[in-house]
Amino acid sequence: MPLQLDAFSGSLTERIVMAVQDAVQQRQWRAGEQVPSIRQFAASHGVSTFTVVEAYDRLVADGVLIARRGDGFYVRPRAGSGQIAIPRQPQKTADAYWLIDNHFNPADSDRQPGSGWLPADWYDHGGLARSLRALGREMQPPAHYGDPMGLLRLRQTLAGHLAAQGLPATPDNILLTQGASQALQLVIKMLVNSGDVVLVDDPGYCNLITLLKMAGARVIGAPWTVHGPDTAELAQLMQTHRPRAFFTNPRLHNPTGASYDQATAHRVLQLAEQHACWVVEDDVSAALAEPGSNPLQALAGTQRVIHIGSVSKTLAPSLRVGYVVANDEVIDALVNHKMLTGLTSSLINEQLALSMLSDGRYRRRLQKLRDRLLAANLAARHGFESLGWPVFAEPAPSLFAWVQLPPALDAVRCTEAALQQDILLAPGVLFRVQAEATPWLRCNVAHLAPEVFAFFAAAGGQQ
Structure with a gap:
């Protein structure tokens, strides 16, 4: 009751x-x-x-x-x-809702390839500590509500970073949020009404799919390829369903690790314009993408594309600082929703994020993080190839690899067996729109300890 x-x-x-x-x-x-x-x-x-x-x-x-x-x-x-x-x-059991229910209480070990974050020792603890000390030395630490738009100096800094990627970002069209999760919630509240058809990547981000369904949307998956969505299928879906919006993760995709190529990006934007469909790009791993890759908003501007990003993936998840880049009308509507549902975002977190982004060591540390993730992806591919398990996309500085299990191995049962050994996996069913059965797993390459591969080998009968 x-x-x-x-x-x-x-x-x-x-x-x-x-x-x-x-x-x-x-x-x-x-x-x-x-x-x-x-x-x-x-x-x-x-x-x-x-x-x-x-x-x-x-x-x-x-x-x-x-x-x-x-x-x-x-x-x-x-x-x-x-x-x-x-x-x-x-x-311990695994079902289609397992990741949501257990996401914040993983086992106390480094064997967490089902998680969505980096290991603790991969983050810049020194930079965070320096920023905390600097904030503590201020004569008047921030104890009041911040600007509803978010800390101006951080918006100015982000505008510089985003403009370098080609985005039409200014301090006035950036809204800071409590992580990218709140940004998604606000955009859904503003854009999606009950009964609206929306398209998402298939496979795609499980929390987004859940949020859209909770908003009453009719959620339809657009099949994903190693170059982004299948544009022929996407064209048919848009023609048939006339969706309100297409929510997509164009760079270092969760869960596959793949990214759009240029031809796919241009075709997606062309279809969105043709069918008067909003594109909401969830670009939370943008800082990890190799320089030279372009977000969708850099190609199409803000009239059709809403850009969502985050600094938490690379600075520290505990900071919970995300942002939206959009046109003035959208930003005004989002500010109203933000004030109604959560007032302002955290001024303390925004000041810490600003301090870390302004640190002269930030760019060098970010490149080292990209290099480390790419090396982890290469090692993961080698490990899975030795098992004979296909990996969906080519190695990239992504957190995730999308791995296909052999026909005799059920992904959910494999996950249940792993939980008994305190190994956290993420079966592919979690990332399907209708929780369809699938032989794929999402693996966080930063958490693929030797014990995990030993479990995989045993599960596949290859010890």
Whole structure:
């Protein structure tokens, strides 16, 4: 039975926290019991999974809930209550919603090829520490709400970086957000109405697919190739369905690691113009792309293309700083949605991001990160070729490789077996629009430890 969120005041996250606390106090949710998963709670209450993640994290920090890795959340037993203890070895399973429910509670090891982030020691901890110290030395550290558009100096810095890639970016048409995830949510709120047809990459970013479905959109997948979407199929889909928008990830694609070539980029933009379809490019890995590759907005401008980016992928995920580049009308609408749903973004995070981007060592460190990722991709390809498992795209400085399992090996069952050894995999079914069965896995090349390849070899009967 859903909780009555409207009985409480505050932000949506705060209302969820208070509603759960009340349910525990009234023993509607009893001590020791497992509570609804993040996905289940979001679906039953009509809220975003990201909001539920934030609320559950607060409840864990407050001691109301306990997070059990691989098994979800439980109400914390009261001292001396005599409640049955939570099992120490929870059953670990994988299904089409596994990645969303377990994304923020991976195993405590480096064997996490299903994750979407770099290993902790790949980030610039020294740069972050320097920026934190510099911020702490300020006479008046930022304690107030920031500009609804985001920190002006950071927008100016980003405009310079983006203009170098050919984007028509200025401080006035850049909106800062709490990570690219909030940027996607805001664009969906502004652009998509219930019942609208939208196209997405297939395979594509699983959280985006979920957000669009929660908005009531009819989501249709455009098949993906090593050069980007299959433009012949895309043309047919646009002709048949007249979509409101095409959400796509053009560079270092999640989950395949492939990127658009120039011919595909031009054809996609031509089709969008022909069918009056918005293009929303999710370009969160742009900083990792090799210099010379162009975002779609650099080719078509802001009248048809909305550009979403992030600094979190390369600086630190904890900063949660993303941005949108769009025309004035779109930016004005997005600012209104941002203020209504979350007020301003974090001024502290934006100042830290500015400090790290302005560090003279940033460009050299970024090139080293590209080189390291490319080397990891080459090593991953060699490892998978030794198993006889095809890799979808050519090596690039991407986090991801899209790997095909042999016919006798089921991707979901393989994931379930890996979880029993605290190895985090991401089966391809998670990235399909209708959760269609597929023999592919998304592998984060930075997390492919020798133990992971040993597991793959054993699973494939090649030890």
